[in-house]
Amino acid sequence: xxxxxxxxxxxxxxxxxxxxxxxxxxxxxxxxxxxxxxxxxxxxxxxxxxxxxxxxxxxxxxxxxxxxxxxxxxxxxxxxxxxxxxxxxxxxxxxxxxxxxxxxxxxxxxxxxxxxxxxxxxxxxxxxxxxxxxxxxxxxxxxxxxxxxxxxxxxxxxxxxxxxxxxxxxxxxxxxxxxxxxxxxxxxxxxxxxxxxxxxxxxxxxxxxxxxxxxxxxxxxxxxxxxxxxxxxxxxxxxxxxxxxxxxxxxxxxxxxxxxxxxxxxxxxxxxxxxxxxxxxxxxxxxxxxxxxxxxxxxxxxxxxxxxxxxxxxxxxxxxxxxxxxxxxxxxxxxxxxxxxxxxxxxxxxxxxxxxxxxxxxxxxxxxxxxxxxxxxxxxxxxxxxxxxxxxxxxxxxxxxxxxxxxxxxxxxxxxxxxxxxxxxxxxxxxx
Numbered sequence: 001x002x003x004x005x006x007x008x009x010x011x012x013x014x015x016x017x018x019x020x021x022x023x024x025x026x027x028x029x030x031x032x033x034x035x036x037x038x039x040x041x042x043x044x045x046x047x048x049x050x051x052x053x054x055x056x057x058x059x060x061x062x063x064x065x066x067x068x069x070x071x072x073x074x075x076x077x078x079x080x081x082x083x084x085x086x087x088x089x090x091x092x093x094x095x096x097x098x099x100x101x102x103x104x105x106x107x108x109x110x111x112x113x114x115x116x117x118x119x120x121x122x123x124x125x126x127x128x129x130x131x132x133x134x135x136x137x138x139x140x141x142x143x144x145x146x147x148x149x150x151x152x153x154x155x156x157x158x159x160x161x162x163x164x165x166x167x168x169x170x171x172x173x174x175x176x177x178x179x180x181x182x183x184x185x186x187x188x189x190x191x192x193x194x195x196x197x198x199x200x201x202x203x204x205x206x207x208x209x210x211x212x213x214x215x216x217x218x219x220x221x222x223x224x225x226x227x228x229x230x231x232x233x234x235x236x237x238x239x240x241x242x243x244x245x246x247x248x249x250x251x252x253x254x255x256x257x258x259x260x261x262x263x264x265x266x267x268x269x270x271x272x273x274x275x276x277x278x279x280x281x282x283x284x285x286x287x288x289x290x291x292x293x294x295x296x297x298x299x300x301x302x303x304x305x306x307x308x309x310x311x312x313x314x315x316x317x318x319x320x321x322x323x324x325x326x327x328x329x330x331x332x333x334x335x336x337x338x339x340x341x342x343x344x345x346x347x348x349x350x351x352x353x354x355x356x357x358x359x360x361x362x363x364x365x366x367x368x369x370x371x372x373x374x375x376x377x378x379x380x381x382x383x384x385x386x387x388x389x390x391x392x393x394x395x396x397x398x399x400x401x402x403x404x405x406x407x408x409x410x411x412x413x414x415x416x417x418x419x420x421x422x423x424x425x426x427x428x429x430x431x432x
Contacts, residue, residue, distance in 0.1 A: 028091035036083035044076035074117035081109035115155035142196035145227035191245035263370035271362035362402030
């Protein structure tokens with residue numbers, strides 16, 4: 001079969017198509033769609049290949065974020081709809097109404113891929129911002145989510161207006177009557193947005209902060225701040241999601257100030273048995289004078305008390321009229337000197353040993369100081385070492401720690417009485 005015969009058959013085919021306008025238009029549309037899809041594939045390949053070559057340059061490394069979030073992929077997806085939109089004029093036998101309708105559908109797809117491309121662009125910008133120093137203290141994830149929400153809402157309005165061939169302003173004016181419904185539906189979103197703005201602008205919360213919110217079971221590190229929720233990883237590795245607005249309407253504790261100060265507070269009491277508190281004897285006073293941590297205190301206190309007692313004259317001979325050192329006061333001075341000389345206690349922060357109001361459990365002697373480290377494990381070790389030592393050295397001052405009697409204590413106290421009662425019962429003669 002030669003070329004001339006093929007050409008004649010093609011002319012016959014096109015002539016037959018002229019007699020069937022609908023079939024002619026359908027084949028034209030099918031050919032246009034195929035060409036649009038092929039050009040879309042070609043455009044996607046060329047654009048992505050070119051961007052990958054450019055992203056190899058050190059100054060253009062940010063293009064990798066655009067590729068990862070498929071920004072250029074979404075832009076390339078606009079090619080088929082654009083080809084269809086501008087190629088409808090070339091389709092023969094296509095009516096004006098069909099051409100207008102198909103043009104609106106193609107434009108709607110173009111707008112859809114534009115919205116998706118802008119959403120991917122926001123994600124890419126968020127990834128780029130996450131690598132900056134400001135991202136450690138200022139999270140913009142909530143703002144990006146709000147921007148995407150507004151983008152999708154307006155994109156949906158424009159797409160619907162394009163499909164029904166009406167002005168977007170007409171649909172926007174109709175939203176005014178639905179404002180009450182919209183406010184009700186997006187109440188949590190609006191509250192969370194306002195709370196997110198206040199939290200970030202006032203620097204009340206950052207990613208990595210240790211927060212404590214017992215009412216929601218949160219006690220751990222903030223791992224993510226979004227528009228609607230704040231995710232907290234507790235120390236048992238569980239995840240708690242807190243609505244953002246609750247962080248503004250309810251109170252929570254942020255431990256960032258402690259971490260930034262470089263010292264963590266120790267505030268714990270030793271409960272001393274009140275019956276063991278007494279005046280120290282002269283022999284004990286001479287012995288305590290040789291303790292290195294008490295040398296200055298004992299010398300100052302002895303001179304102070306001697307001067308005061310001498311000023312009282314003869315009435316100081318009575319024990320109740322004299323001032324004397326107590327074992328509790330001396331131990332309090334020793335504990336304070338021990339804390340100030342401890343290498344793990346922060347010297348530039350408050351350090352004191354104070355006596356609180358006596359209770360039914362004894363006399364509380366509170367240790368109040370700050371460690372040099374904020375690391376949890378080290379803090380607990382230092383605190384344990386301090387109280388281990390103070391509990392062990394307390395008997396040197398004639399003091400006892402208050403402890404409620406246990407079963408062994410009761411048993412030890414009752415056994416001698418029971419044994420005596422048994423011996424007495426054996427010794428007594430039986431009744432005749």
